[in-house]
Amino acid sequence: MKTLLKTAILSSALALGAGFAGPAAAQDDSIYIPNLSYRTGPFAATGTPLMNGQRDYITLLNERDGGLNGVKLVYDECETGYNTEKGVECYEKTKANAVVTQPWSTGITLQVLPKSNVDEIPILAPGYGFSPMADGKVFQWAYNPPSSYWDGASMILNNLSDGNLDNLKGKKIALLHLDHPFGKEPIPLLEALAAKHGFTFLPIPVGLTEMQNQSAQWLQIRRERPDFVVMWGWGAMNAGAITEAVKTKYPMDQFVGVWWSGHDGDLKLVGEAGKGYRSISWSVPNSESPLMQDIKKHVVDAGKSLINQGEGEFDSVFYQRGLMISAILVEGIKEAQEQFDVRAPSPEQLRWGLENINLDEARLKELGAEGMLVPFKTSCADHTGHGGGWMLQWDGAKFVKASDLLMPDRTEIEPLEAAKAKEYADANAPWPINEECSM
Amino acid sequence: MDILNGILVKPFADMAAAPDFLLQVLWEGLVGGVLYALIALGFVLIYKSSRIFNFAQGIMVVFAALTLVGLYEKGLPAFIALPLTLVVMLVLAMTIERVVLRPLVNQPDIILFMATIGITLFLIGFGELIFGGENKVMITEQLMIPTGSFVFELFGGFVSIEQKDLTAVVGAVLLVAGLLVFLNKSKIGRAIRALGDDHQAALSVGISLSTIWVIVWFIAGVIALATGIVWGARAGVSFALEVIAFKALPVLMLGGLESVMGAIIGGLAIGILEKVFEIYWGQPLLGGNTEAWFAYMLALLVLLFRPQGLFGEKIIERV
Numbered sequence: 001m002k003t004l005l006k007t008a009i010l011s012s013a014l015a016l017g018a019g020f021a022g023p024a025a026a027q028d029d030s031i032y033i034p035n036l037s038y039r040t041g042p043f044a045a046t047g048t049p050l051m052n053g054q055r056d057y058i059t060l061l062n063e064r065d066g067g068l069n070g071v072k073l074v075y076d077e078c079e080t081g082y083n084t085e086k087g088v089e090c091y092e093k094t095k096a097n098a099v100v101t102q103p104w105s106t107g108i109t110l111q112v113l114p115k116s117n118v119d120e121i122p123i124l125a126p127g128y129g130f131s132p133m134a135d136g137k138v139f140q141w142a143y144n145p146p147s148s149y150w151d152g153a154s155m156i157l158n159n160l161s162d163g164n165l166d167n168l169k170g171k172k173i174a175l176l177h178l179d180h181p182f183g184k185e186p187i188p189l190l191e192a193l194a195a196k197h198g199f200t201f202l203p204i205p206v207g208l209t210e211m212q213n214q215s216a217q218w219l220q221i222r223r224e225r226p227d228f229v230v231m232w233g234w235g236a237m238n239a240g241a242i243t244e245a246v247k248t249k250y251p252m253d254q255f256v257g258v259w260w261s262g263h264d265g266d267l268k269l270v271g272e273a274g275k276g277y278r279s280i281s282w283s284v285p286n287s288e289s290p291l292m293q294d295i296k297k298h299v300v301d302a303g304k305s306l307i308n309q310g311e312g313e314f315d316s317v318f319y320q321r322g323l324m325i326s327a328i329l330v331e332g333i334k335e336a337q338e339q340f341d342v343r344a345p346s347p348e349q350l351r352w353g354l355e356n357i358n359l360d361e362a363r364l365k366e367l368g369a370e371g372m373l374v375p376f377k378t379s380c381a382d383h384t385g386h387g388g389g390w391m392l393q394w395d396g397a398k399f400v401k402a403s404d405l406l407m408p409d410r411t412e413i414e415p416l417e418a419a420k421a422k423e424y425a426d427a428n429a430p431w432p433i434n435e436e437c438s439m
Numbered sequence: 440m441d442i443l444n445g446i447l448v449k450p451f452a453d454m455a456a457a458p459d460f461l462l463q464v465l466w467e468g469l470v471g472g473v474l475y476a477l478i479a480l481g482f483v484l485i486y487k488s489s490r491i492f493n494f495a496q497g498i499m500v501v502f503a504a505l506t507l508v509g510l511y512e513k514g515l516p517a518f519i520a521l522p523l524t525l526v527v528m529l530v531l532a533m534t535i536e537r538v539v540l541r542p543l544v545n546q547p548d549i550i551l552f553m554a555t556i557g558i559t560l561f562l563i564g565f566g567e568l569i570f571g572g573e574n575k576v577m578i579t580e581q582l583m584i585p586t587g588s589f590v591f592e593l594f595g596g597f598v599s600i601e602q603k604d605l606t607a608v609v610g611a612v613l614l615v616a617g618l619l620v621f622l623n624k625s626k627i628g629r630a631i632r633a634l635g636d637d638h639q640a641a642l643s644v645g646i647s648l649s650t651i652w653v654i655v656w657f658i659a660g661v662i663a664l665a666t667g668i669v670w671g672a673r674a675g676v677s678f679a680l681e682v683i684a685f686k687a688l689p690v691l692m693l694g695g696l697e698s699v700m701g702a703i704i705g706g707l708a709i710g711i712l713e714k715v716f717e718i719y720w721g722q723p724l725l726g727g728n729t730e731a732w733f734a735y736m737l738a739l740l741v742l743l744f745r746p747q748g749l750f751g752e753k754i755i756e757r758v
Contacts, residue, residue, distance in 0.1 A: 040563060042679035044572030179728050204722075207731035209685050212674040213474070215467040216717045216730055223460060223718075236679030239574055243674050247588070247601060265574045269675045308571055 030072040031333060031344045033058065034094035035102045041081035042208070043235035046263050046318065047104070051077065052307045053322015054102075056299045061330065063298045068330060071343045082235070084108050091115070099350050100124050100329060106182035109133075109142075116141035117432055121347045122354055124332075126325045127152075127259055127282060131185060131413075132421040134384035136355065137434045139421065143354045145328060146376035146387035147282045147408070150417065152258050153186040153230070154408035155280050155389050157193060160228050160256065165409075169198040174226035176217060176233065176241055179205035183232045186258075190230075192416055202226060211237040218244040231257040238266040242274055252276030252394075259283075262392055262399060264316040272396040282374045282389040284401050285320040290368030295323065317392065317399050324373045331357050355380045374405065380437035386410060442724075450719035459596030464718050465711060470604045472710020473611045477666045478687040479694065479702035480615070481659040486696045487635040488655040489540070491551045495558040497684025499660060502562050503528055504667025504676045505570045508578060517581035528660030529653075536652045544648070563678065572678060577671035579603060584672060607669040614665055615703055618658070622699065627654060635697065689734035693741050695751025705749065709734045 035054060038047040058075040067073055078090035087108030091101055101116075101123050103109045109129040116123055116139075123142040125133070131150040133142040147155075161167040175190060177183030187203055194201035202224060204217050214237075221229060229250065233241055238261045245255055253276045262279025286292065292314075299305045300314065307313040336345035336353030345353060357378045364370050376387030386408060393402035425431035454461045478496065485493040506527050510520035539554050579586055585602035622628035633641040634651050642648060670680055690709055694701025713733045721729030747753050 039572055040567060040678065042677075042682050044567070045574035045675075045677045045679070048572045179731070203726070205726070205728040207728045209682050210728070210730050211679060212670060212683060213471055215471065216714055216722075217727070219460075219464060219467060219714075219718055220722050220727065222463075223457075236574070236674060236677055236682075239677075240674040247599070266675075269574065269576055308573060311573060313573075 028071075028344050030074045031068070031099055032074045032076065032097045033100060033102075033329065034076045034078060034090075034098045036080050036087050036090045036094075036104045036108060037077040038080050038082040038104065039077075040079060041083070042211070043082040045265055046235050046238070046260070047082065049263075049265075049307070049313050049316055049318040050322040050325070052305065052313065053319045053324075054326045055322075056295055056305050056307070056319075057323045057326035057330070059299050059304050060295055063302065063304065064294060068333060069337055069343070071337075073330070073333075080104065080108065084111055088112065095119055095121055099333070099345065099347050102325075102329070103129075106130065106185060107180065110181055113139070113142060114428055120351075122332075122351045124329055124354065126328055128182065130424075131189070132417045132424060134382060134386070134417055135421040136379065136381045136383040137437050138425050138431070139383060140432065140434045141351060143332075143378070143383045145357065145378055145383070145385040146359075146374050147389055148384050148386075149185040149232075149258065150189045150413050151384070151386055151408035152280050152389065153189050154193075154413055155406045156230055156256050156258075157190075158409060159280075159391060159403065159406055165193060165197040165412075171227040172200040172202060172224065174202040174204050174221060174224065174229045176204045176206065176214075176221075176229055176231045178211075178232060178234050178237050179207045180234075182234060182260075186230075186232055188420065189413065189416055193412060196412075206233070206237055206241070211235065212240045214240045214244045217241075218248045218250075221250060222248055227254065229255045231255070231261045233257060233261045238263060239269050242266060242270050242277065245277075246270050246273040253278075256280065256391075259321075259389070263318050264312065264399060265318075267394045267399070274394050275396040277394045278391050278402060279394075279399070280389045280406070281317065281321075281392045281399075282387060283317070283321040283324045284372055284390055284392065285315055285317050285399070286369075286372050287315045287320075289370065289372060291323070291372070292320070292368075294368060315398070320372065324369065327367060327369060327373070328357065328359070331359055331363075354378065355383070357385070380434060445724050446720065449723070453719060457596060458594045459598055462593065462598045464714055466598065466600060466604075468711035468714030469707065470608060470710070471714060472707035473608050474666070474669060474683075474706075475686050475690050475710050476703045476706025477611055477614075477662060477669065478684060479690040479706050480618070480699065481662045481666070482687055482691055483694075483696065483699055483702045484618075484631075484655055484662070485659050487699075488631045488651060489551075489634070490548055491540075491555060492548075492696070493659065494552065494555040495562060496659065496663065496687070497681040498559045498562045498566070499528075499531075499663035500667045500670070500684070501676070501678055501680045502531070502566050503660060503664035504577065504671045504680065505566055505575065507664065507668070508575045508671070508676050509570045511578050511581065512575070517578050520578075521582065524664060525661065528664060529657050532653050532656035532660055535656055536649055540652055541649060563681075567678070574675040574677040574679075575671075577668060577676050579672045582668065584668075603669075603672050607672075610665065610669070614662070615699075619699060627651070631655060686734070689738040691748070692738035693734075693748055695748030697752055698748070698750035701748055701750030709737065712737060 037051045055075055058073045078094050080087040080090050082105055084107040088111050091112050101121050103112050106128055109125050125144045129144045131148040133139045133144045134148050190201050255277055257279040259281045262281055267274045313319050332354035335356045336349040340349045355378055360375045374387035376385030378385045388405050388407040390401050391403035392399040481496040485491055507520055507524040510523055543551055584606050587602050589600045591598045630646045630651055690705040694705025713730050716733050717729050
């Protein structure tokens with residue numbers, strides 16, 4: 001009980017401390033990085049390791065290097081519970097001193113997106129958000145590196161069709177998706193590709209209250225017998241779907257998820273029965289890398305991490321992806337510091353930094369993270385970088401890399417991306433376009 | 440014409456063409472219905488004895504399941520973790536009665552309802568502080584719940600019945616039967632019903648309000664634990680289980696807030712009908728996910744004709 005009380009008091013003190021962290025950010029000796037996190041609610045199981053990873057990368061830089069180029073990074077979380085309304089509240093609460101916004105849900109990203117031109121704070125949404133945000137001329141303040149959802153859908157289809165989408169002609173592909181802006185994101189691209197390449201596209205929505213009892217959805221899969229099931233699931237939906245797939249005896253090698261549907265914790269529920277399930281991913285865990293050894297030494301072993309070591313979180317895909325997400329942000333800040341010769345860049349300067357990230361293999365090696373993230377490069381016109389991804393496969397106990405680097409078919413995506421970006425700008429007119437960007 | 444065919448002819452033709460599939464749909468609906476009925480029962484018991492709509496029932500499911508798995512992970516064998524979880528639920532019931540309910544006796548219903556929202560928020564925070572937010576595996580095998588499946592080859596197809604679903608159905612039937620016997624035949628059961636009918640009259644004949652409340656909240660805790668084990672065995676134990684409480688609301692509207700039988704029949708009816716509607720009408724005609732609203736529409740229809748629900752008490756007030 002004493003330990004519990006101590007923990008409670010410590011948590012309260014930390015929360016109070018975090019509350020006071022914001023104003024300090026206005027000074028030149030620190031950079032305030034808020035994160036609209038969700039460690040509570042129905043999506044906590046998948047959110048927690050990601051947030052832990054983001055937090056630990058910043059802690060590593062502060063502990064090992066004294067910050068970034070001598071400037072302390074102040075990481076702060078505002079709890080949203082993956083709720084869009086709470087997310088917008090958190091955005092408003094943290095924006096005063098923020099150098100960046102990390103909205104952490106496609107729903108929140110869509111709400112914050114129109115405000116970005118007014119508040120002039122960059123939105124960083126690695127691997128999520130609205131896919132046409134890739135168009136940097138239209139979405140000047142929004143970034144979704146290293147791969148967008150449409151990139152992900154394209155890579156999955158390329159892999160399923162052995163590189164030629166015409167091979168899918170006459171086949172049926174089901175999209176099992178969360179009935180939420182995130183889950184609906186790949187639908188426009190998949191519909192367009194189905195019409196062009198002659199396969200049948202079958203969207204199967206899963207409501208929030210049905211996440212853990214998907215028998216109706218899997219009965220539909222049993223009846224329709226799709227050749228492949230692609231999953232755009234999140235939180236408890238992933239575990240529910242994989243459990244039902246095992247129960248329905250759906251072949252695991254025909255079942256592929258997006259990167260948010262590849263969480264070790266979800267697959268551990270079915271263990272050996274989930275063998276063969278694949279998930280596209282722009283990050284790969286490598287616990288032996290120099291970066292991970294540094295994290296272990298300076299953060300985990302030093303007792304500064306919140307990870308659950310007993311459950312193998314350190315080695316998990318999501319924890320190490322969280323580290324990579326912070327690495328992308330820090331790279332943008334570093335670029336801004338060097339370009340503008342400032343210690344603490346302004347949001348506008350960071351915007352330039354995020355448009356000039358060049359995380360190639362050499363730079364990733366320098367960071368000690370070689371092979372842990374797809375190499376990519378952003379520009380003022382390309383806010384995604386389109387670095388591609390690898391297939392990860394569940395071997396019964398963990399995810400392992402199961403393909404070479406896969407790339408999206410940009411010729412298929414670009415016209416739709418341009419059309420949807422224009423549609424968005426027209427619907428939100430007057431919407432400023434970055435005419436200075438000549439790329 | 441196509442629409443009429445899709446509504447009136449095709450669904451029945453599909454049912455006749457694949458009777459094995461129809462049986463599977465009915466079985467899945469029955470299992471879903473039993474699970475909904477279990478959640479609804481927790482609400483009904485507390486409402487029946489205290490007129491409190493317990494918003495915390497959903498989080499009690501999570502808390503009970505997490506306690507069981509958490510104790511097991513601490514190294515306790517399942518046969519010790521299970522009774523110890525019941526002790527935790529008893530302590531929780533006593534604490535709620537002493538700290539929350541007793542000071543609010545005689546307050547308007549809405550105050551007590553708000554207090555249960557407070558209990559929910561406390562349990563979310565307290566649960567996450569102790570157990571963390573990660574998805575945990577339910578200790579199904581350790582509790583000797585079979586995990587295989589029976590496959591019956593029928594009508595040229597097959598019907599697959601998960602053994603853990605069958606266990607859930609049998610377990611729920613036994614739990615409900617025990618509860619009905621307890622409520623109708625035992626002295627405490629009669630006291631609970633008496634309190635539900637009239638607090639002051641019950642108090643005047645010496646029934647202790649606080650004791651009965653502790654017992655009722657404890658029984659709701661036991662039901663929460665049973666629900667948590669069954670749902671947790673399907674897709675893991677996490678705070679996402681809390682969401683399933685929303686599935687109980689239309690069951691309560693349909694069956695009536697005070698009726699144990701209403702919760703059971705309402706749960707089964709909604710479970711089976713929503714599944715049949717989703718598969719034969721929702722998915723082909725409406726793009727699916729009709730389970731999100733079908734139960735509410737059904738409850739609304741019933742309320743139009745029976746505002747007290749199918750089995751609720753008709754209250755007549757003379758002004």
